[in-house]
Amino acid sequence: MKTEKVRLKNSPYNIVVGSGIIRLLGKELKKTGIAGDAYIISNRRIYLRFAGQIRESLKSAGFETGHSLVPDAETSKSFKTAQTLIGNISSFDKKRRLFIIALGGGVIGDLAGFVASIYKRGIPYIQVPTTLLAQVDSSIGGKTGVDLSQGKNLLGAFYQPRLVFSEINFLKSLPLRQVRSGLAEIIKYGAIKDPRLFGYLEKHYSEILALKQSALEFVVWRCSGIKARIVEQDEKEKKGIRTILNFGHTLGHAIEAAGAYGKYNHGEAIALGMLLAADISKELNILTPQKHARLETLIGASGLPTRIKNIPLAGIVKAQFYDKKFSGKKNKFVLLQDIGKTRIMENVPLEMIRKVTRSRIT
Numbered sequence: 001m002k003t004e005k006v007r008l009k010n011s012p013y014n015i016v017v018g019s020g021i022i023r024l025l026g027k028e029l030k031k032t033g034i035a036g037d038a039y040i041i042s043n044r045r046i047y048l049r050f051a052g053q054i055r056e057s058l059k060s061a062g063f064e065t066g067h068s069l070v071p072d073a074e075t076s077k078s079f080k081t082a083q084t085l086i087g088n089i090s091s092f093d094k095k096r097r098l099f100i101i102a103l104g105g106g107v108i109g110d111l112a113g114f115v116a117s118i119y120k121r122g123i124p125y126i127q128v129p130t131t132l133l134a135q136v137d138s139s140i141g142g143k144t145g146v147d148l149s150q151g152k153n154l155l156g157a158f159y160q161p162r163l164v165f166s167e168i169n170f171l172k173s174l175p176l177r178q179v180r181s182g183l184a185e186i187i188k189y190g191a192i193k194d195p196r197l198f199g200y201l202e203k204h205y206s207e208i209l210a211l212k213q214s215a216l217e218f219v220v221w222r223c224s225g226i227k228a229r230i231v232e233q234d235e236k237e238k239k240g241i242r243t244i245l246n247f248g249h250t251l252g253h254a255i256e257a258a259g260a261y262g263k264y265n266h267g268e269a270i271a272l273g274m275l276l277a278a279d280i281s282k283e284l285n286i287l288t289p290q291k292h293a294r295l296e297t298l299i300g301a302s303g304l305p306t307r308i309k310n311i312p313l314a315g316i317v318k319a320q321f322y323d324k325k326f327s328g329k330k331n332k333f334v335l336l337q338d339i340g341k342t343r344i345m346e347n348v349p350l351e352m353i354r355k356v357t358r359s360r361i362t
């Protein structure tokens with residue numbers, strides 16, 4: 001078991017990563033000083049698979065538990081579901097102190113974190129991420145929120161968890177499509193910040209797809225560290241440092257929304273968004289064709305999409321305007337200068353965006 005610290009002045013916390021560590025969850029929780037009953041938010045599939053072990057560990061550390069389950073879909077990341085959860089929590093809450101456990105992927109993590117941030121002006125919560133994407137990315141850094149019909153994550157808050165507990169064994173039951181989705185975010189970390197990680201992925205991506213324990217432990221650990229360092233420097237994305245984590249997200253979110261959140265999952269859309277950002281970087285002559293090709297080759301070899309299927313250009317361009325990164329009339333792109341090096345650029349000409357997007361649509 002390894003522990004990475006997120007050293008935030010007002011809300012520091014640990015990220016714990018390891019295989020076969022779930023029995024230690026109760027103990028780790030005690031160390032945080034968290035008190036009261038644990039309220040687990042999850043979906044049925046994940047709850048049935050993992051909650052038994054979690055409740056056992058919590059019980060042995062003296063925590064009582066309650067739970068609410070939400071449908072297994074991105075559409076659960078809605079204000080309506082949050083409201084239902086708050087109703088359930090307040091019925092459970094009769095004078096007891098409680099904290100929330102987000103048990104699931106990014107959907108559950110974002111939703112449960114959001115509920116924790118607004119219930120009684122904020123109660124503690126912890127993240128127990130069960131997807132690769134959630135372990136390497138969404139469980140860390142305190143971005144919580146729900147989607148609106150106009151776009152993703154439009155309602156939310158920065159609200160840090162008290163602990164992130166990444167049990168690698170939980171990933172064993174992940175469908176391949178989900179593993180790939182997490183791999184997209186891992187590729188992102190390599191592309192924006194860590195050429196050595198990128199090189200490792202070029203050699204070992206198939207071990208990650210095959211859920212090899214040592215490869216998973218390495219990437220979850222490495223990415224947790226990268227994200228922790230970025231969040232420490234720019235917790236609320238005010239200094240332009242955290243912004244680099246949005247590489248691939250400006251057009252990725254637009255593709256996700258234009259496909260009505262059903263055609264491409266988050267990681268797949270981000271893979272396409274990264275390629276489009278790299279296409280723009282190449283058009284602007286800030287990224288060499290060779291480096292562009294390395295990114296495209298790795299994404300393609302990982303089985304992630306490199307072409308946009310059955311989504312019209314107009315839908316993607318329209319969805320882009322609802323993105324949070326599109327403020328006023330200005331767009332903002334994280335572009336690539338090199339493997340491991342980014343450049344932020346505002347006002348990328350719409351014509352260029354249309355051109356690169358059009359050429360990836362089939």
Ligand SMILES: NC(=O)c1ccc[n+]([C@@H]2O[C@H](COP(=O)([O-])OP(=O)(O)OC[C@H]3O[C@@H](n4cnc5c(N)ncnc54)[C@H](O)[C@@H]3O)[C@@H](O)[C@H]2O)c1
Pocket residue numbers: 043045046072073074077104105106107108110130131132133134137138139140141142143144152153170171172173174175178181265266267
């Ligand atoms: N907060 C952030 O910083 C941040 C960062 C990236 C993504 N996100 C958000 O995360 C969400 C995507 O998260 P995701 O990719 O984890 O999707 P998800 O939460 O929908 O999970 C994907 C699927 O995997 C299933 N699943 C989860 N754990 C499993 C397991 N161990 N075994 C078998 N099946 C399992 C889920 O039930 C679901 O069907 C999006 O809403 C995205 O906006 C947030």
